Amino acid sequence: MRVIFAGTPAVTLPALEALANSSHELVAVVTRPDAPAGRGRRLVRSPAGAWADERGIEVLTPAKPREPEFQERLRELAPDCAPVVAYGALVPPSALEIPKHGWVNLHFSLLPAWRGAAPVQHAVLHGDEVTGASVFELEAGLDTGPVYGTLTEDIRPTDTSGDLLDRLAVSGAGLLVAVLDAIEAGTAVAHPQPADGVSFAPKLTVDDAAIRWSDPSFAVDRRIRACTPAPGAWTTFRGERVKLGPVRPVANAPQLAAGDLVVERTQVLVGTATTPVVLGEVRAAGKKPMSATDWARGTRIQSGERFE
Known part of the structure; x- marks a missing residue:
C-alpha cells in the first residue's frame, strides 16, 4: 500500500524504520512544524521530519491538519492508509476521509484504558502492573475508534516512563506493520472498544511533577x-x-x-x-x-x- 506516516517525537522512529523495511511504500511524513529549541532558540526539525529528510522522503508540516493546502496535497499523494504515532495534532474528519483505508493510530495503552496524550506516564504513576499498545482506527473522538490489534507489556518495578515507552515503541512498530499488512490483505477486523474500563491520561505538567513527600x-x-x-x-x-x-x-x-x-x-x-x-x-x-x-x-x- 501507499502510506503517509504522521508522527513527531523520537518515539516514532522505530515505527518509521519498520515501515521503511516493510512491503509498503512510504510516500510522505506528516509532522509538527519546526520548533525553537536550545539556548539559541533556533528552529529545529522534529525527529520524524529529520528522519524523512535524511532519506529524501517528502515532509509535510501543516500548522493545522485542517489547512486546505495540506489536504489538497494529501489527495495528490493518494495514500491507501495513514499510520499515526504520537503526531500531536487532531486530524479533522475532512482529512480522515482522504486515505482509502483511513488513518490507523498506534497508541501506547490497552484501550479503552488511558486515552489521551500521556498513557505510559499515567500507567506508571497509578501503579499498573501490565500495559500494552493498541492499533485503532482514528476517528473524531479522543482515542475512541475500533481496535485492530493489541499487545501487552509488563511494567517492571523500576521502569521509568522512558524505559517503558522505549520498549513499547519497538514492539508497537511490529504491531502497526502487521495491521497494515492485514488491511492490505483484506483480513483486518476492527472491534469496537468496550464501554467499561475507560480512563484518561492528560499530559503531565510541571506542577504534576512536584514531589509530594507527604505521600507514602x-x-x-x-x-x-x-x-x-x-x-x-x-x-x-x-x-x-x-x-x-x-x-x-x-x-x-x-x-x-x-x-x-x-x-x-x-x-x-x-x-x-x-x-x-x-x-x-x-x-x-x-x-x-x-x-x-x-x-x-x-x-x-x-x-x-x-x-x-
Whole structure:
C-alpha cells in the first residue's frame, strides 16, 4: 500500500524504520512544524521530519491538519492508509476521509484504558502492573475508534516512563506493520472498544511533577518514575528547584518526617509518609546531574535540613 506516516517525537522512529523495511511504500511524513529549541532558540526539525529528510522522503508540516493546502496535497499523494504515532495534532474528519483505508493510530495503552496524550506516564504513576499498545482506527473522538490489534507489556518495578515507552515503541512498530499488512490483505477486523474500563491520561505538567513527600514512599517512587525523563520530577531545597531521578524505597530504615534529609556514608535518605527513600540522581539548578552522595557532599547539607 501507499502510506503517509504522521508522527513527531523520537518515539516514532522505530515505527518509521519498520515501515521503511516493510512491503509498503512510504510516500510522505506528516509532522509538527519546526520548533525553537536550545539556548539559541533556533528552529529545529522534529525527529520524524529529520528522519524523512535524511532519506529524501517528502515532509509535510501543516500548522493545522485542517489547512486546505495540506489536504489538497494529501489527495495528490493518494495514500491507501495513514499510520499515526504520537503526531500531536487532531486530524479533522475532512482529512480522515482522504486515505482509502483511513488513518490507523498506534497508541501506547490497552484501550479503552488511558486515552489521551500521556498513557505510559499515567500507567506508571497509578501503579499498573501490565500495559500494552493498541492499533485503532482514528476517528473524531479522543482515542475512541475500533481496535485492530493489541499487545501487552509488563511494567517492571523500576521502569521509568522512558524505559517503558522505549520498549513499547519497538514492539508497537511490529504491531502497526502487521495491521497494515492485514488491511492490505483484506483480513483486518476492527472491534469496537468496550464501554467499561475507560480512563484518561492528560499530559503531565510541571506542577504534576512536584514531589509530594507527604505521600507514602510507593507513591513518591511512582511519581518520580512516571515523570522521568519528562517533565522531570522536582522538589525544592534552600528555596531553589532541584530535579531528582528515580529513588529506591527502603523497607528496613527508621521513619523520617516527610522531606527530612539524612546523609549517610553511601546514601542519602529522604522521609515520606511511610518509610524513607534513597535518592538516586540529583540535578541542582545550573548543575550537571550527579549522584545524591556527591550532591550532598558538595552542598554540605546540615542536620535538620529538608526538601520542601
